[in-house]
Amino acid sequence: MAGGINAAIVPCIKCVGRAVRAYEGLETDGYECSECGHQFLIDWSHGGPPQKACWPLSEEEAKEARRIIELINEKR
Numbered sequence: 559m560a561g562g563i564n565a566a567i568v569p570c571i572k573c574v575g576r577a578v579r580a581y582e583g584l585e586t587d588g589y590e591c592s593e594c595g596h597q598f599l600i601d602w603s604h605g606g607p608p609q610k611a612c613w614p615l616s617e618e619e620a621k622e623a624r625r626i627i628e629l630i631n632e633k634r
């Protein structure tokens with residue numbers, strides 16, 4: 559159990575939509591976005607499991623997440 563109960567649903571790293579955990583590993587969990595279908599992995603071994611639920615995001619958190627994703631995409 560990598561991310562634990564608080565990491566069962568996380569924001570999609572592509573569209574900040576609702577991504578549900580599809581695979582649970584020792585350090586890494588796999589997710590699939592229910593909005594855009596994007597599949598991705600999150601490695602929880604560095605920061606440890608989240609202390610609070612990753613979903614739902616507040617409006618402020620969603621805005622910040624979209625800003626970070628835009629920054630990442632610009633660098634590519």
Ligand SMILES: [Zn+2]
Nearest residue numbers: 570573591594
């Ligand atoms: Zn998505």
